[in-house]
Amino acid sequence: MPAIDWTPAWNAPWRTPGEAVAAAVATGEPLHEALNRAGPAPVRFVPQDALPAGTAYEQFIFSTGRCPVRPGLHDFFNGLAWLRFPRAKAALNRLQAQEIARSGVGARRGPVRDAITVFDENGALLSAPPPLWDALCARQWRRLFVDLRPLWAQARLVVFGHALLEQLAVAPRKPLTAHVWREEAALDSVATADAWLAGRCTEEALAGKPFTPLPVLGVPGWWGANENFSFYDDSLVFRPRRTQNP
Incomplete structure (x- = not known):
């Protein structure tokens, strides 16, 4: 190993x-x-x-x-x-x-097992101020990581998925993306986070795939290269939300 x-x-x-x-x-x-x-x-x-x-x-x-x-x-x-x-x-x-x-x-x-697999392999939990959540769910990447950058000092992100942890250990790279539960997690301790997540693991919740993507190396303090804000200009990684056809 x-x-x-x-x-x-x-x-x-x-x-x-x-x-x-x-x-x-x-x-x-x-x-x-x-x-x-x-x-x-x-x-x-x-x-x-x-x-x-x-x-x-x-x-x-x-x-x-x-x-x-x-x-x-x-x-x-x-x-x-x-x-x-x-x-x-x-x-x-x-x-x-x-x-x-x-x-x-x-x-x-099936949808439930698909969602479980996605989260078990690549999931993450986030505690963050509301403006960060709004920007993340809207996939407004420049606002999330540049305009609101000071707010990340109040945020905590925990990678849960073991496949994502493996990839980060072996070859950390910009496209690595976590699937974050679309609800603020209780992350004051690992035990609290464990209880919070266990309480939300229901068929109904998971069938709806309650996740939103987050390129984790864009998080301030997680990767030195993102100190240069051109890091976020890569549209293959920081993709806008798809719009519905009228």
């Missing part, structure tokens, strides 16, 4: 217990064992080969309370999510299992 730089802002909520798990893996300890020693979780981490052939991953976790783990950063960050957001991860897994029990595992996941 590659070394992780824990200094960027996006890694702050994950540094504990992430550093301890990474250090254990660096000594040769299997990832699943290092995760199990890192703290309590609603699942027991097991090697990937514990997942029986033909069994859906999400259903296996729900039915057995065991989470298969492969070596590498992807499952490393997924394991950290189980440790730091136990209630939210359990709620998302329960919904996944319910949808699988109802509809089976097919080529199409």
